[in-house]
Amino acid sequence: MRLLAVVLGGLTLAGCGFSPPAPPAVTTAVCTDADAPAPETVQRAIAALPPAPWVETSRGHANDCRLQWVEVTQEQATASTPGQVLFFDRNTPLGTPTPEPRPYITVVPSGPDGVTVQYQWLVGDEPSCCPTGLGTVRFRIGSDGALAALDPVPNQG
Template structure:
């Protein structure tokens, strides 16, 4: 194998063996301006107040294409700190798919009115930065309630 081919092969292997894995997010289906601001800060704060005590801070917001299903992801600190995802029907709280905070949560809009919550967790000898356990659960709104369409994955 020539030196340039060896370098390309080593760079490819290094890139593919990075820490953790996340599927690519789909392109945005609408803009925040089309959907409005989502749940107000005081509504989010009231939902955060019901979580286990921690220094929670908002780290991400999103919404479904039809703007009805909104979510706010909160974290209690550093990169692998516990997180929680809070869902809203427009601006009204409807809960979370997991009763307890989890690490490594990502929410991805799917279709017109649904989302996929991706959970990751460490397995075996995984480094704290690099969880290899991964699974998803689809969520939607039915009659103003959060409905979890798949079993919540995890250890």
């Protein structure tokens, strides 16, 4: 019976694609409003994105409170609607990890001075609900003060 449950569970995942649940980004630091980008700074960064009615969906920071992020997507979005992550060194915009918005992005738990972005993409003719392509990229502020990717950004998406 237990083997049957495992097999059926595996078939369910295989039939609908692999979409691992992304735990909420959590930190143990207590950051203040002074550590976060000002609302005007975030709005200017959003205005620099390709035209769309963008809305903020979440925000957070690395444990040291320096690297801040804001995730945005388009109004009335679905899972496959492109979104973007905006990065800040406190109130200084650092840009985005990819030049164009991508679908299926999620910020996952962060580290002491970095943030991890999970990318997913469709493989073959998968339905848009169930991407099986998966990659994560760790970001931090480099010694030059710019956003630095510690892993290669997947070119799918």
